[in-house]
Amino acid sequence: MWFSCGLTVLIMLFVIGYVIIRGFSQIDLDFFLTPPRGGLSGEGGISSTIIATVYLVITTLVFATPLGVSAGIFLVEYADNIKSRFVQKLVVFARFGVETLAGVPSIIFGLFGYALFVTSLHFGFSILSAALAGTCLVIPVIIRTTEEALKAVPNSYREASLAMGAGKWETIWKVVLPSAITGISTGIVLSAGRIVSETAIFYVTLGGSYRTPTSIMSSGRTMALHVYYLAMETRAFDKALATAAVLVLLIVLLNLVINAVSSWLSA
Amino acid sequence: MTKEGVMKTIDYSLYYGDFKALNGITVDIPINRITAIIGPSGCGKSSLIRSFNRMNDLISNSRTEGTILVDGEDIYSQDVVRLRKKVGMVFQRPNPFPKSIFANVAYGPRIHGIRDKSKLAVIVENSIRDAALWDEVKDDLGKSAFSLSGGQQQRLCIARALAVEPEVILMDEPASALDPVATLKIEELMEKLKIKYTIVIVTHNMQQAARVSDFTAFLLTDSERAGNLIEFGPTTEMFTNPVDTRTEDYISGRFG
Ligand SMILES: Nc1ncnc2c1ncn2[C@@H]1O[C@H](COP(=O)(O)OP(=O)(O)OP(=O)(O)O)[C@@H](O)[C@H]1O
Numbered sequence: 001m002w003f004s005c006g007l008t009v010l011i012m013l014f015v016i017g018y019v020i021i022r023g024f025s026q027i028d029l030d031f032f033l034t035p036p037r038g039g040l041s042g043e044g045g046i047s048s049t050i051i052a053t054v055y056l057v058i059t060t061l062v063f064a065t066p067l068g069v070s071a072g073i074f075l076v077e078y079a080d081n082i083k084s085r086f087v088q089k090l091v092v093f094a095r096f097g098v099e100t101l102a103g104v105p106s107i108i109f110g111l112f113g114y115a116l117f118v119t120s121l122h123f124g125f126s127i128l129s130a131a132l133a134g135t136c137l138v139i140p141v142i143i144r145t146t147e148e149a150l151k152a153v154p155n156s157y158r159e160a161s162l163a164m165g166a167g168k169w170e171t172i173w174k175v176v177l178p179s180a181i182t183g184i185s186t187g188i189v190l191s192a193g194r195i196v197s198e199t200a201i202f203y204v205t206l207g208g209s210y211r212t213p214t215s216i217m218s219s220g221r222t223m224a225l226h227v228y229y230l231a232m233e234t235r236a237f238d239k240a241l242a243t244a245a246v247l248v249l250l251i252v253l254l255n256l257v258i259n260a261v262s263s264w265l266s267a
Numbered sequence: 268m269t270k271e272g273v274m275k276t277i278d279y280s281l282y283y284g285d286f287k288a289l290n291g292i293t294v295d296i297p298i299n300r301i302t303a304i305i306g307p308s309g310c311g312k313s314s315l316i317r318s319f320n321r322m323n324d325l326i327s328n329s330r331t332e333g334t335i336l337v338d339g340e341d342i343y344s345q346d347v348v349r350l351r352k353k354v355g356m357v358f359q360r361p362n363p364f365p366k367s368i369f370a371n372v373a374y375g376p377r378i379h380g381i382r383d384k385s386k387l388a389v390i391v392e393n394s395i396r397d398a399a400l401w402d403e404v405k406d407d408l409g410k411s412a413f414s415l416s417g418g419q420q421q422r423l424c425i426a427r428a429l430a431v432e433p434e435v436i437l438m439d440e441p442a443s444a445l446d447p448v449a450t451l452k453i454e455e456l457m458e459k460l461k462i463k464y465t466i467v468i469v470t471h472n473m474q475q476a477a478r479v480s481d482f483t484a485f486l487l488t489d490s491e492r493a494g495n496l497i498e499f500g501p502t503t504e505m506f507t508n509p510v511d512t513r514t515e516d517y518i519s520g521r522f523g
């Protein structure tokens with residue numbers, strides 16, 4: 001056990017170390033400030049892919065957060081009190097759906113997004129199509145973390161609030177959600193990490209243009225996609241490693257944010 | 268010397284699904300007095316006390332028969348928000364919100380529409396004073412309620428209930444999670460509170476019932492496990508001279 005644990009850590013350190021050490025030798029300020037250029041030769045920096053990544057993360061979260069959080073609230077706070085048989089069946093089905101969706105490979109959401117948003121709805125390869133597909137991908141994560149966070153709020157808080165004459169929604173808004181905010185934000189940051197690191201789903205919905213996206217209808221290329229393009233379609237493997245190094249740092253940063261948020265909010 | 272009650276139940280029964288938990292309870296809760304509800308575990312004490320502010324409504328399969336009057340009006344024809352403002356509740360385990368001491372006490376007034384900062388400050392101070400907690404927390408109102416001891420937390424919960432100016436305070440075993448010193452403080456506090464409020468307390472502790480209450484209601488389950496009111500009367504009389512032999516058995520058994 002000790003051995004396998006040690007081995008895992010060693011492998012992890014090796015991968016991250018390799019990427020960062022090899023990658024960082026390529027990186028200077030220009031790398032962040034210039035867009036990629038030169039097609040197959042893979043020259044230039046990654047500025048436009050950083051912008052596309054941020055743009056996509058924000059757009060996706062704008063869609064996914066309100067939807068996922070309210071679905072989680074409904075499932076925990078309301079679903080069991082509704083007596084209608086039909087609604088009860090629907091809720092069972094929804095719970096099953098969330099469980100299943102959480103395990104579906106991301107490319108399936110990509111294909112679905114391609115069929116629905118890119119072609120049928122004519123959104124084309126765009127931030128919008130990618131964000132909608134990304135929403136399908138991360139919504140199970142947000143729903144589940146919201147559910148867990150709400151279930152962890154002691155019932156005695158709800159009772160105390162209701163016993164003072166507060167309404168149901170008032171109680172959720174003023175007592176339950178503030179107590180659950182740590183867990184809920186963890187789910188949101190986790191989702192951001194998911195969008196930053198996925199490739200397949202965005203390959204078929206975002207397209208791959210390395211120009212800086214100017215609107216929600218622009219095509220684009222996230223950093224993770226850029227790594228893929230550089231590695232597979234150009235001769236610039238070192239640039240791929242450099243981009244990967246930035247990506248790894250970003251993911252590490254997001255994880256630090258999750259930890260900071262949890263310890264700050266639960267303090 | 269019994270004044271007309273603010274609260275009474277008339278042939279009140281409570282069901283959880285098919286299970287009848289309370290059977291035909293008729294009791295008149297005297298105003299500005301402390302009424303203790305006693306009886307063995309599972310006899311329906313909590314069910315009864317939670318009936319007065321309609322907390323059993325939250326249990327989806329619960330159903331009632333008969334009537335409960337608060338201020339002469341059927342509780343089911345009153346707005347539940349207004350009812351719960353009039354009939355406050357303190358729970359078995361201290362359950363302050365994970366907020367500051369101030370925000371805990373200001374919570375009730377705020378949900379009932381008081382926004383004015385200086386008004387809130389006055390209400391918070393008065394409520395905490397009335398709950399005999401002011402001297403201990405006056406410099407720490409911004410601190411988390413969780414920084415208080417269990418006994419202080421329970422008095423904070425009492426202050427929180429007082430802040431909406433109720434007429435009645437329901438307490439379901441309010442001291443059972445506390446040590447003897449903290450329990451004594453709560454009991455002394457109740458003695459003061461009854462000047463302004465009508466208090467109903469559920470307790471497992473016979474000595475506590477004897478010490479603090481003016482009236483006692485004794486509940487016992489019948490052969491169907493439904494809770495029945497066996498005897499109700501002034502506490503001193505009931506503890507020295509119970510009418511029903513079952514009351515006598517229970518009280519003497521408990522005093523052992
Ligand atoms: N939500 C519920 N659903 C079904 N039955 C319940 C529910 N709450 C209580 N009961 C049942 O009703 C009866 C009375 O319970 P209650 O909690 O009122 O008793 P109690 O006198 O307060 O007991 P204790 O002294 O243990 O607190 C018990 O048989 C209990 O199992």
Ligand SMILES: [Mg+2]
Binds near residue numbers: 313314439
């Ligand atoms: Mg009880």
